[in-house]
Amino acid sequence: xxxxxxxxxxxTLRGRAILKGxxxxxxxxxxxxxxxxxxxxxxxxxxxxxxxxxxxGTSSLAALPPEARGQHAAWMPQARDIAWPVTVETLVALxxxxxxxxxxxxxxxxxxxxxxxxxxxxxxxxxxRTATRLSGGxxxxxxxxxxxxxxxxxxxxxxxxxxxxxxxxxxxxxxFAGLARQGRAVMASLHxxxxxxxxxxxxxxxxxxxxxADGPPxxxxxxxxLARIFHVTAHYATTPQGPVFQPxxxxx
Amino acid sequence: MRPLAFGLAALVAALFLASxxxxxxxxxxxxxxxxxxxxxxxxxxxxxxxIRLPRALLGVMIGASLGLAGAAMQGYLRNPLAEPGLIGxxxxxxxxxxxxIHTGLAATLTLALPLAxxxxxxxxxxxxxxxxxxxxxxxxxxxxxxxxxxxAGALTSLVLNLSPNPYAASExxxxxxxSLADRSMTHVWxxxxxxxxxxxxLLSLGRGLDALTLGEDAAEAMGLRLARLRLTLVLGTAALVxxxxxxxxxxxxxxxxxxxxxxxxxxxxxxxxxxxxxxxxAAMLLAADLAVRLILPERDxxxxxxxxxxGAPLFLHLIYKTRGAQQ
Numbered sequence: 001x002x003x004x005x006x007x008x009x010x011x012t013l014r015g016r017a018i019l020k021g022x023x024x025x026x027x028x029x030x031x032x033x034x035x036x037x038x039x040x041x042x043x044x045x046x047x048x049x050x051x052x053x054x055x056x057g058t059s060s061l062a063a064l065p066p067e068a069r070g071q072h073a074a075w076m077p078q079a080r081d082i083a084w085p086v087t088v089e090t091l092v093a094l095x096x097x098x099x100x101x102x103x104x105x106x107x108x109x110x111x112x113x114x115x116x117x118x119x120x121x122x123x124x125x126x127x128x129r130t131a132t133r134l135s136g137g138x139x140x141x142x143x144x145x146x147x148x149x150x151x152x153x154x155x156x157x158x159x160x161x162x163x164x165x166x167x168x169x170x171x172x173x174x175x176f177a178g179l180a181r182q183g184r185a186v187m188a189s190l191h192x193x194x195x196x197x198x199x200x201x202x203x204x205x206x207x208x209x210x211x212x213a214d215g216p217p218x219x220x221x222x223x224x225x226l227a228r229i230f231h232v233t234a235h236y237a238t239t240p241q242g243p244v245f246q247p248x249x250x251x252x
Numbered sequence: 253m254r255p256l257a258f259g260l261a262a263l264v265a266a267l268f269l270a271s272x273x274x275x276x277x278x279x280x281x282x283x284x285x286x287x288x289x290x291x292x293x294x295x296x297x298x299x300x301x302x303i304r305l306p307r308a309l310l311g312v313m314i315g316a317s318l319g320l321a322g323a324a325m326q327g328y329l330r331n332p333l334a335e336p337g338l339i340g341x342x343x344x345x346x347x348x349x350x351x352x353i354h355t356g357l358a359a360t361l362t363l364a365l366p367l368a369x370x371x372x373x374x375x376x377x378x379x380x381x382x383x384x385x386x387x388x389x390x391x392x393x394x395x396x397x398x399x400x401x402x403x404a405g406a407l408t409s410l411v412l413n414l415s416p417n418p419y420a421a422s423e424x425x426x427x428x429x430x431s432l433a434d435r436s437m438t439h440v441w442x443x444x445x446x447x448x449x450x451x452x453x454l455l456s457l458g459r460g461l462d463a464l465t466l467g468e469d470a471a472e473a474m475g476l477r478l479a480r481l482r483l484t485l486v487l488g489t490a491a492l493v494x495x496x497x498x499x500x501x502x503x504x505x506x507x508x509x510x511x512x513x514x515x516x517x518x519x520x521x522x523x524x525x526x527x528x529x530x531x532x533x534a535a536m537l538l539a540a541d542l543a544v545r546l547i548l549p550e551r552d553x554x555x556x557x558x559x560x561x562x563g564a565p566l567f568l569h570l571i572y573k574t575r576g577a578q579q
Binding site: 143 | 473521
């Protein structure tokens with residue numbers, strides 16, 4: 001069963017081809033790290049897959065009606081918008097929006113989802129605080145909890161761990177890996193290749209307007225790919241504590 | 253939330269009653285209300301049913317319209333400085349009314365003025381939908397609104413500029429200040445259907461406006477149909493504000509200040525702010541209309557002037573407080 005299937009997906013913005021011919025399938029149990037240099041099209045790929053951008057080719061998600069899509073995939077954009085000074089609990093509860101019909105209010109079932117997401121992200125102590133007055137990292141954690149509350153088979157997140165402290169970065173990656181183990185799927189764009197190598201089941205490397213490499217971390221983070229796409233050298237080792245990856249030098 | 257809803261509803265009810273029993277005719281409260289309900293002969297039922305009742309009803313309807321439209325506009329644009337006049341509908345409705353006064357149509361036919369104002373509002377909406385397109389963002393909508401407001405304002409000035417005599421000009425100026433005096437049940441019946449339709453349209457947007465707290469991208473990914481929400485917002489606001497201007501002239505600051513005042517009391521949730529602002533707007537306009545009758549009963553103080561005189565310093569105070577909280 002495929003949770004997301006892209007066929008020949010392409011995006012052209014203002015006459016410039018950002019992405020061309022992206023074909024991939026994503027199934028349950030996968031935690032995909034979407035990696036690539038700045039401007040490689042990571043955000044564009046995810047937004048086009050969700051149907052938020054005009055695109056060529058097909059995306060199984062974009063083909064769904066908006067309401068069904070909201071129940072199938074959650075999306076955490078890079079911009080951490082919180083427009084009004086609502087409480088963290090209210091903010092997280094917005095994730096239930098696609099599950100509520102018409103004028104229907106939140107049920108006990110919905111509130112249970114909110115409570116679980118708050119607990120998962122370690123935000124119970126901030127439940128009644130005003131979201132706009134939290135630190136940037138705490139806001140990011142609250143927005144991840146919001147996406148978890150949507151309770152979808154597929155979660156897509158754009159740089160979810162940027163700006164988090166090391167403990168929260170690792171905890172968040174572990175939450176995503178846990179979702180994958182439960183039979184869901186997560187796709188997250190990441191710049192920390194070390195965390196990507198440790199936690200993701202699969203990496204998709206974007207470069208030169210398309211998918212440059214796709215597979216398990218050790219087959220994607222090869223010296224050749226790193227030199228060609230990222231222009232860096234790196235140290236990659238498999239240790240008793242799991243894979244360790246450290247970028248070293250920029251190749252001039 | 254319940255206490256706030258009951259409190260605001262009770263306030264509106266009390267002010268509505270006060271609006272019915274305060275007036276220059278010198279009818280006692282008991283006699284007035286009896287005449288209103290039971291009717292009978294003499295001047296009292298006439299005063300109550302033909303003068304005070306429409307005035308109080310219009311106060312509730314217009315105040316609720318302006319408060320609701322302001323809350324919806326602020327929710328959509330995610331900006332506490334937005335107000336319902338932003339999309340240019342008030343300006344174009346006023347232009348329609350001014351043209352009716354200028355051409356003398358308003359003097360020959362009672363309905364000419366409100367109908368011309370509604371035609372103006374309709375033209376303004378068509379223009380904004382053409383300019384901002386079906387997929388344009390909120391910035392396009394604001395810019396188109398500013399352009400239409402400016403054009404309508406310039407044309408209104410042109411009409412004043414070319415007005416044949418000072419009486420015609422002063423009639424236009426006084427009308428533009430906004431008032432609920434000397435309105436009839438006809439005005440109520442003109443405005444009511446549009447206000448009900450526009451009000452229901454905007455109240456239906458609550459969940460979408462809540463979702464927009466997370467930004468347009470996240471809201472759209474949660475299943476929100478953004479283009480449809482925007483169209484509903486523009487048409488609903490136009491119906492509310494257009495009909496309000498058509499029957500009462502331009503009344504400012506209610507749509508801006510009321511949502512701002514009530515936001516902290518509803519936990520800043522845009523959906524709850526919708527109904528709260530509708531009630532709050534009704535209370536504020538009824539209070540202001542009572543004040544114009546009590547402060548200077550002889551001088552016909554205009555309602556729009558009072559709301560601006562009270563609203564602007566209140567708004568400054570709020571900005572001052574917000575500034576303090578941010579430091």
